[in-house]
Structures are given as structure tokens and as C-alpha cells.
Amino acid sequence: MIEFGLNLIINRVTQSNPVNYFGSKGVNFVVLPEFPKDYLSSCKSFLSKVAKSFLRVLPELIGADIITTEKAEEIKRYFGDKKDRSQSRLIVIFSILGALLIGLGIILIIAHNWDELSRSTKAAFAFLPLVIGQSIGVYVLLKKADSTGWREAAAAFLFCTVGASISLISQIYNIPGNLSTFLLTWMVLCLPTVYLLRSAIASMLIIAGITYYACETSYWARNDRPSWEYWVVVALLIPHYYSLYRKNLKSNFFILLSWLIPLSITICLGTLSDHKEEFMFIAYFSWFGLSCISGDLLFSERKGIIGNAYTTIGSIGTVALLLALSFEWFWNDLSKLEMSVLPSDLMVAALISLATIGLLMWKIKYKTMKSVQFTEIIFLIFIVIFAIGFSSSVIPILAINMLVLILGLRIIWEGARKNHLGMLNYGLLIVTALIVCRFFDADISFIARGVMFVLVGAGFFAGNFLLLKKRRSHEK
Amino acid sequence: MKNKSVLLGLFILVAVAQIYVPASMIMEREDVLKKGKLWKFKTRPIDPNDPMRGKYITLAYENNVYKIPGDSTFFSGQEVFVVLKEDENGYSTIDKVEIDRPPADAEYVKAEIWYVNYYEDTARISIRYPFDRFYMEEYKAPEAERLYNEFSRDSTTVTYAVVKIKDGEAVLEDVVVDGVSIAEIILKEE
Numbered sequence: 001m002i003e004f005g006l007n008l009i010i011n012r013v014t015q016s017n018p019v020n021y022f023g024s025k026g027v028n029f030v031v032l033p034e035f036p037k038d039y040l041s042s043c044k045s046f047l048s049k050v051a052k053s054f055l056r057v058l059p060e061l062i063g064a065d066i067i068t069t070e071k072a073e074e075i076k077r078y079f080g081d082k083k084d085r086s087q088s089r090l091i092v093i094f095s096i097l098g099a100l101l102i103g104l105g106i107i108l109i110i111a112h113n114w115d116e117l118s119r120s121t122k123a124a125f126a127f128l129p130l131v132i133g134q135s136i137g138v139y140v141l142l143k144k145a146d147s148t149g150w151r152e153a154a155a156a157f158l159f160c161t162v163g164a165s166i167s168l169i170s171q172i173y174n175i176p177g178n179l180s181t182f183l184l185t186w187m188v189l190c191l192p193t194v195y196l197l198r199s200a201i202a203s204m205l206i207i208a209g210i211t212y213y214a215c216e217t218s219y220w221a222r223n224d225r226p227s228w229e230y231w232v233v234v235a236l237l238i239p240h241y242y243s244l245y246r247k248n249l250k251s252n253f254f255i256l257l258s259w260l261i262p263l264s265i266t267i268c269l270g271t272l273s274d275h276k277e278e279f280m281f282i283a284y285f286s287w288f289g290l291s292c293i294s295g296d297l298l299f300s301e302r303k304g305i306i307g308n309a310y311t312t313i314g315s316i317g318t319v320a321l322l323l324a325l326s327f328e329w330f331w332n333d334l335s336k337l338e339m340s341v342l343p344s345d346l347m348v349a350a351l352i353s354l355a356t357i358g359l360l361m362w363k364i365k366y367k368t369m370k371s372v373q374f375t376e377i378i379f380l381i382f383i384v385i386f387a388i389g390f391s392s393s394v395i396p397i398l399a400i401n402m403l404v405l406i407l408g409l410r411i412i413w414e415g416a417r418k419n420h421l422g423m424l425n426y427g428l429l430i431v432t433a434l435i436v437c438r439f440f441d442a443d444i445s446f447i448a449r450g451v452m453f454v455l456v457g458a459g460f461f462a463g464n465f466l467l468l469k470k471r472r473s474h475e476k
Numbered sequence: 477m478k479n480k481s482v483l484l485g486l487f488i489l490v491a492v493a494q495i496y497v498p499a500s501m502i503m504e505r506e507d508v509l510k511k512g513k514l515w516k517f518k519t520r521p522i523d524p525n526d527p528m529r530g531k532y533i534t535l536a537y538e539n540n541v542y543k544i545p546g547d548s549t550f551f552s553g554q555e556v557f558v559v560l561k562e563d564e565n566g567y568s569t570i571d572k573v574e575i576d577r578p579p580a581d582a583e584y585v586k587a588e589i590w591y592v593n594y595y596e597d598t599a600r601i602s603i604r605y606p607f608d609r610f611y612m613e614e615y616k617a618p619e620a621e622r623l624y625n626e627f628s629r630d631s632t633t634v635t636y637a638v639v640k641i642k643d644g645e646a647v648l649e650d651v652v653v654d655g656v657s658i659a660e661i662i663l664k665e666e
Contacts, residue, residue, distance in 0.1 A: 134495075
């Protein structure tokens with residue numbers, strides 16, 4: 001068995017493509033066909049022990065001319081790297097958490113607003129965390145520029161302290177202040193640290209903060225106005241996002257940012273509306289189409305829900321909008337819409353739609369027409385339905401309901417074809433959601449509604465049962 | 477090495493900007509406190525249903541309504557300039573409300589229109605002054621808010637806010653009950 005283990009390790013290091021190996025942590029190993037699956041974990045821990053003993057006998061193997069010194073170094077580096085990688089990931093996470101907690105702790109202590117201290121002393125203390133954060137930043141730039149943990153922790157701490165010093169001064173001088181201005185100032189002052197300290201956590205905190213700013217300015221304020229500053233800040237973060245994409249597509253920071261950016265844009269796209277919200281539905285459909293196409297182009301290798309945020313958000317967003325518009329309220333309003341001037345909402349919708357069409361054409365040119373998914377062209381179909389909606393409210397309602405049904409059935413069919421349970425159930429869920437929505441329409445009889453529910457329920461059973469049966473027959 | 481110095485230089489520049497923003501806030505407020513004119517704004521109790529919002533007293537003011545006959549172009553949330561005058565007891569009242577900044581020699585404060593309502597052909601414009609929070613030490617604020625409401629309701633005591641104003645900018649300095657600072661009253665109660 002030990003000989004088997006040693007052979008595996010030498011194989012792994014000396015051959016770039018072993019026949020079949022599993023495991024991302026610890027030791028990689030070849031799985032022989034006759035090994036049962038539950039044997040893998042015990043085998044893995046056993047091989048880890050073998051690897052340790054193997055490292056101990058390396059000098060002996062060199063002495064006996066079995067392997068060269070270079071190969072021995074390569075083996076040591078291989079095992080060392082694996083250990084270092086998982087350790088450094090933990091260090092980064094705990095450094096960030098530690099920095100955020102210490103930062104918040106110091107802020108809370110000062111926010112107690114000690115009455116015993118004079119106004120000027122309190123004001124001086126408000127600067128203390130900021131200066132400490134900046135000093136740590138300088139130290140990191142000079143001595144620890146290569147350590148991700150140090151850079152991220154310093155940036156997270158500095159982010160907290162910048163916001164804290166401004167709000168503490170507001171508190172000391174009884175300034176109720178304006179939340180929008182405060183958030184914007186805070187985010188803009190922290191934006192350069194994303195690049196100077198090469199910090200992903202700072203970029204995430206800034207996206208969260210600037211999203212809050214856009215909502216505060218454009219949705220919740222008494223005098224709401226478009227928050228163009230939001231788009232500038234997001235645009236300024238794109239080079240950082242792109243550099244993460246180039247360097248490490250699989251890093252957790254990149255995956256998290258890939259969720260935060262489209263989510264934030266989905267929330268803030270509505271801030272561009274200028275009170276003719278109907279047109280924003282075109283903008284949203286196009287944005288979700290753009291998101292689906294971007295997901296396919298940027299992360300074509302990643303198929304998971306978590307791994308490909310753009311496709312997940314685009315698909316769920318499209319389905320949610322279609323379901324919302326499958327009711328008659330929207331179309332009744334649209335057919336009564338009066339326009340004296342060209343609304344800016346229409347311009348926004350046109351711009352986003354044109355950008356999506358451009359990207360779609362680019363995709364067709366560089367991939368194939370066949371690579372285009374159904375969800376990626378729904379925005380085009382919606383534009384046509386929307387145009388019809390000005391003269392009739394019946395045709396669009398029917399068309400949208402048909403569209404949801406076709407989309408759901410297509411996903412079910414794709415899931416069955418690809419042997420993908422998740423996809424199959426997602427399709428079934430879409431059809432169920434459509435039926436639930438129609439449940440609220442009073443003009444459909446109880447019998448018809450009942451039959452629809454029974455059919456979809458049976459569909460769930462049949463779909464899953466057939467797919468599992470197919471899988472089992474494949475395994476045999 | 478060169479790259480490092482450039483990064484360090486830029487970082488220091490950013491650090492200076494990060495310090496400058498709160499520092500300029502302090503300088504502006506200190507300037508108002510030193511050179512501004514002192515005004516006394518008579519307060520009234522806040523809505524008792526308004527929940528405790530933290531470590532500050534929420535203040536409401538008595539003379540915060542400006543009436544104009546007929547329709548008004550004012551709207552809620554609008555930034556305006558309130559020209560002030562003193563009444564016979566030395567408390568501030570509204571002389572007029574203007575959209576454009578008054579001349580430098582006028583006594584005015586920058587504020588916001590809270591809401592506009594109409595009653596018998598008169599537009600009643602309610603002003604929200606930018607000094608409606610008085611921060612106190614964490615544990616003292618709830619007690620101070622209770623006392624503030626009690627004194628404001630009591631017709632035998634006079635409660636007012638001491639505010640310094642310069643060029644339209646205001647800084648709330650203290651909340652006073654019958655000539656005694658509310659912080660001192662809390663200390664005595666303890």
C-alpha cells in the first residue's frame with residue numbers, strides 16, 4: 001500500500017496529466033475503479049500520512065539516485081504550496097474580520113460621547129482611529145506590500161475609520177447632516193485605497209456604500225434626483241475588477257464582487273428613471289439580457305449558480321419581471337400612457353437595449369448563432385410586446401404568459417436533456433409560479449385552476465422520477 | 477522601489493484628503509461658534525410617540541411656521557433661507573423665508589421646508605432647522621430627552637436651544653432650561 005501511495009505521489013508530480021485524480025485539499029490521488037466511494041476519505045487521510053513520510057525519506061531517495069535533487073525540491077514545493085495556500089486564505093479572512101471588529105470597537109468607544117471631555121479633546125480623539133488606520137496603511141505599503149492579509153485588513157480598518165471620523169465630528173458639533181452627502185464623501189475618500197492597497201474588500205465595501213447612497217438619493221429622499229455619482233464610482237472600480245478577473249478568476253474575492261456588481265446595478269438601474277417608470281421595464285429586461293450574455297462570455301466554463309452570478313441574476317431577473325408583467329395592471333396603465341415630450345426613461349432604455357444588442361451581435365460573431373440562449377433574446381421579444389402594448393392590453397398579456405410558459409418548458413427540456421436535476425426543477429418552478437400568478441385572476445374557474453395545479457404537481461413527480469431513473473440506469 | 481515611492485506619495489495625498497474633510501468641518505463649526513451671533517430658539521415638546529432615536533435629544537421649535545396669503549411656490553424638502561428677528565422676550569422668530577441667499581448684513585439661517593399646508597386661503601410653511609439633534613453621553617441622553625419633554629410641557633419653565641449663526645450656517649451649542657444647561661441638570665439629578 002505504501003508503495004502504491006509513493007507511486008501516486010511521484011506520478012502526480014512527474015506527470016502533468018494523471019489518468020484520474022480527485023481532491024483539491026491535501027494530497028491528490030488516483031482512484032482505482034474497484035475502490036468504493038466511501039473508501040475515498042479514509043484513503044485520503046492515509047495518503048496524507050504517506051506524503052509526510054515520503055517527504056522525510058526524500059534525502060534517502062536522492063542518495064539512492066531514484067529522484068534528482070531538482071525533482072525533490074519540486075515535490076517539497078508542491079506540498080508546501082498546498083499547505084501555504086489554505087493557510088494564507090484563512091489568514092486573509094481572519095485579518096479582515098479582526099480589522100473590521102477592532103475598527104468598529106474603537107468607533108463605539110469614542111461614540112459613547114464622553115461628557116467629561118471638552119469639545120476640542122473629543123474632536124481630537126475623533127481623528128485618532130483615522131490616523132492609526134493611515135499609519136497602518138503606510139506600514140503595509142512599506143513593509144508588507146506583498147501580503148494580501150495585511151493589505152486587506154489595513155484597507156478594511158481604514159474604511160471604517162474614515163466614516164467614523166466624519167460621523168463623530170458631526171456628533172460632537174450636533175450636525176444632523178445629510179446622509180447622502182456623508183455616504184458619498186466617505187466612499188470617494190476611500191476609493192483610492194482600492195488601488196493603492198490593492199484591496200478587494202475595500203471595493204466591496206464601497207459598492208455596498210455607494211449603492212446605499214444611490215437608494216438614499218434617488219429612491220428615499222424627499223426631493224429625489226438621479227444619482228449619477230453612483231455610476232462614476234462604479235466605473236472607477238471596473239479597472240480593479242478587471243485586474244482581479246485577469247489575475248485570479250477563481251478567487252473568492254472575484255466571485256463575491258461578481259455578485260455584488262450586478263446586484264448593485266440591478267438595484268440602482270431604477271434610479272435613472274424620471275417618473276415614466278413604464279420604460280424602465282425595457283431597461284431592466286435589456287440589463288438582464290446583458291447580464292446573461294456577459295455571464296456566458298466571461299465565465300463560459302462556470303455553470304454553477306454561485307460561480308456564474310451574471311447568468312443567475314439575469315435569468316432570475318428576467319423570470320421575475322415576466323411574471324410581474326403577466327398581470328393586466330401594467331398593460332392597462334401603458335395603454336393609457338400619455339407622452340407630450342420624449343421621456344428620459346426612454347433614452348435610458350434605448351441606450352441599454354442598444355448596448356445589449358451590440359454585445360449579442362458580438363457574441364454571435366465570435367461564437368455561433370446556436371450558442372445564443374433563449375433568456376438572452378427575451379429582451380428583444382419584450383420590446384416588440386411593449387410596442388404592441390400602446391394599442392392593446394390583451395395581446396401583450398397573452399404573449400407574456402406564453403413567453404413564461406415557453407421559457408419554463410425550454411428549461412425543463414434542457415434539464416432533462418443535460419441530465420440536470422437543478423435545471424429541471426427550476427423550469428418546473430417557473431411553470432408553477434406562472435400558475436400561482438394565474439390563481440389570483442378571478443376570471444379563471446376553480447376547475448381549470450385545480451386541473452393546472454394537479455398537472456404541474458404530477459409534472460414535478462414525473463420529471464424528477466424519470467431523471468433519477470435515467471441516472472440510475474446510466475450508473476449501472 | 478520607484479513604484480513604491482509613487483504609491484506612498486499618492487497614499488499620503490489621499491490620507492491628507494481624508495483628514496482634511498473632518499478637519500474642515502471642525503474649522504467651519506468653530507468659526508461659527510466663535511464669530512456667530514447667539515440666538516435663542518424656544519423649543520416645544522416632541523411627539524411622545526416618537527421613539528428614542530439614540531444618544532441625542534430630538535428638538536422641536538415653537539416659532540417654526542411662516543404664513544403667507546394665497547398659494548405658495550414652496551415645496552417640502554426645498555432648501556430655503558430663513559431671515560430671523562428677535563421677539564420682545566429675546567427669542568428668535570421668523571421674519572421672512574427666501575429662496576435666494578439674503579444680503580450679507582441680514583440675519584438668516586439655511587433651513588429646509590418640512591411641509592406646506594393650507595388653511596383658510598393661507599399657506600402655512602413649516603420649517604425644519606438644521607439643528608434638531610442635541611448629542612449627549614450615551615446613558616444620559618434618554619434621561620435628558622425625558623426631562624426635556626417634561627420641562628417643555630410645563631408652562632412655568634422656559635426651555636430653549638442656544639444656537640450660534642454666521643452667514644446662514646448654524647451650530648447648536650446647548651439646550652437650556654430656565655437658564656441652566658440640560659447637561660448640568662442631569663448631573664445634579666445623578
